[in-house]
Amino acid sequence: MTNQCEFQVSEDIDDILPVIYGVFQEQGIELDDSYVSNILNTLSEQRGFKGKAGEFLILHISDNGHYRTFVLMGLGEAKKLTGELLRKYSGDLSRLLRRNKIQAAQLLLESCQPMAESTTVLIGNLVEGVILGLYKFEKWKSGDAEASDYFLNLVIVTDDDQSKEHAIQRGIKVSRGVMLARDLVNSPANRMTPTNMAETAQGIAVQNILDVSVLEESDMEQLGMESLLGVSKGSVEPAKLIVLEYKGDPDNPKNNIAFVGKGITFDTGGISLKPPGGMENMKGDMAGGASVLGVMDIIAYLQPKINVLGIVAASENMPGGKAQKPGDVVKAMNGKTIEVINTDAEGRLVLADALSYAESKGIVNVIDIATLTGAMVVTLGKVCTGYMTNSSEFGFALCEAARVAGEKFWELPLFDEYDDLIRSDVADMKNTGGRQAGSITAAKLLEKFVGDMNWIHLDIAGTSTASKDDGSNVKGATGHPVLSLVQLVVNMSNN
Incomplete structure (x- = not known):
């Protein structure tokens, strides 16, 4: 940058x-x-x-x-x-x-x-x-x-x-947060490991006086995060759960929002190996986590009167000798079990534990951000981000923020009938539901881990990168949806 x-x-x-x-x-x-x-x-x-x-x-x-x-x-x-x-x-x-x-x-x-x-x-x-x-x-x-x-x-x-001078400085700071997210996504995977992401977060915290903690694999084991840890088993790079905290309203702890980002710094698919063509682009499978770091960097500058928690579930998904296998069953932090049908559906596994962690911290409103499914690219292309929510009011607030920020979102349903597609014979659920409604079934799994939180799931698989220069986007990482998430926090603070 x-x-x-x-x-x-x-x-x-x-x-x-x-x-x-x-x-x-x-x-x-x-x-x-x-x-x-x-x-x-x-x-x-x-x-x-x-x-x-x-x-x-x-x-x-x-x-x-x-x-x-x-x-x-x-x-x-x-x-x-x-x-x-x-x-x-x-x-x-x-x-x-x-x-x-x-x-x-x-x-x-x-x-x-x-x-x-x-x-x-x-x-x-x-x-x-x-x-x-x-x-x-x-x-x-x-x-x-x-x-x-x-x-x-x-x-x-x-x-x-x-x-006018303040508007310029605000525009510069917001842009730098977006560019931070772009830099992280564009970085090669050997230079942007889970450890490197954690170091980046620690640097942001020092510059902005944010609280930061990095949970190591031993910490996650104690919390019962088998779902997240199962993804990292095939890699020599240890997983990290990165937590940044901004206390904008410390006297009102319920005035809060959390952003939970998928931080898969390289995704081979694991044992369910991806085809080699285009696999180099899987360095960007941590775009959700990158956007969380970009948002937290900007929020610390704007200082809104609201408490904001940024969580990044960082891991590699590799097919090493200790990698989890199709058919394995893992127990998540909240005690629910997941049958791993496809190890390439790993994003929802790391997010499941990260969402449970957010709930354990007393979070009221949560948004997860992930390059989660190719099905979303088929559905909406690169024009807009698909979202699913358990709160129409929260979803409306996001769309209003996106309108001001100039980013596009479109809601998909979460009908109960979709639960049948992820029902498992041997566990509480399975991590894929087949070819039907792939983006929705991924969200249906995540829904099992949000508890009573107001929740929005953002699938940025299509919008996290641009294939050519166009307007403020250039070829490569876009930094989406940093602008909308920042605007949402500002709106919530003002209300």
């Missing part, structure tokens, strides 16, 4: 720096200088630029002997512009500037502002889009390899006051 941009606020337009101007569809360009406006409108019309969503045009003009550059950013219809779209266009903008080697520019914020939108919200969206759009993961390139030395200085032209 490298800082590739710097922001400042100014009330004045510089005559030298390139100008970025947001153009709404069919509205044209209206600068204080009517002469320059007329030139830009004429040239953009000649080149077919209409301000359509995601459309860009770079123009170079002579103004009283000065050579000036204008970057026109199409915003589409004003009534349709959202924070999500502005973040997307800003991400595309940042890469356009990089491709054209524009290292300093000024953006006229008023040109991007529909009447109803808050200026500080717009600034936050812009900052996040620019930073995340410039993200690159180059940590493991040697000094001789081509690496990006691009750095952008962006001036936001608007009324200067403390709230």
Whole structure:
């Protein structure tokens, strides 16, 4: 994670720096200088630029002997512009500037502002889009390899006051939390083991004055976490249960939420071995755990008045000589037994014990995040995250936060009839239900371990990575759903 941009606020337009101007569809360009406006409108019309969503045009003009550059950013219809779209266009903008080697520019914020939108919200969206759009993961390139030395200085032209500076700093911190999650997911598995994840969490805790504890395998054995420990048996890397705690409302312990992340740092499938094609991508099977660490890093900065617990169940899933086998039965922390039909359905096994651990800590609201099923990719692709919940009110709160944050979620059912698919002849349940409703049956298993907690299950198998650069997402890890989870915590704190 490298800082590739710097922001400042100014009330004045510089005559030298390139100008970025947001153009709404069919509205044209209206600068204080009517002469320059007329030139830009004429040239953009000649080149077919209409301000359509995601459309860009770079123009170079002579103004009283000065050579000036204008970057026109199409915003589409004003009534349709959202924070999500502005973040997307800003991400595309940042890469356009990089491709054209524009290292300093000024953006006229008023040109991007529909009447109803808050200026500080717009600034936050812009900052996040620019930073995340410039993200690159180059940590493991040697000094001789081509690496990006691009750095952008962006001036936001608007009324200067403390709230604007705060919005910039908030956008920077939120973006860094998302990039932290991206870095963890993009890291090769030999560099991001369960131990490395635990060390990362400890570093976050030290920087932010969070409480941190790391449960070793011996600790988990004492707690009866056979379900989690069974997954790690085939690996020489010891499993870790990583716990970060933020005490934002210590006098009200029931005012809380926990995030539980699947942290499988490499998933071979175990004895139920995966096909070799694309297995290298299984380094990202800890994206849920990575998002939890990203969220906790941001929460410590925002300091909301709510208690937040971050739990990561970190392990490898390897086919070693001691690996668990199809047909094995494990007893989870809450005493329920699971027949392991397929060792490649390991995520739900580690989450089962992690959810039980959250319940033992008095958690009222819990969200688990996991790259859990390929079935979710088939169902919803990479467009949105599927979720299941035992509380419609909690689910609505998540969707409202996602609307503000600019991420998409879609609810799937948890009808009782699906329980039949995970019924076992020899244990309380089995860890797979066959080909039918694979994402739902995985959630039905997790439901057995949430007790009385309000619970949401997020399956981010499709949305944790992007196959190409698009807006604030770049090819590789996305950091989803960090933005929505942070917004949810802020909303709950405000309420």
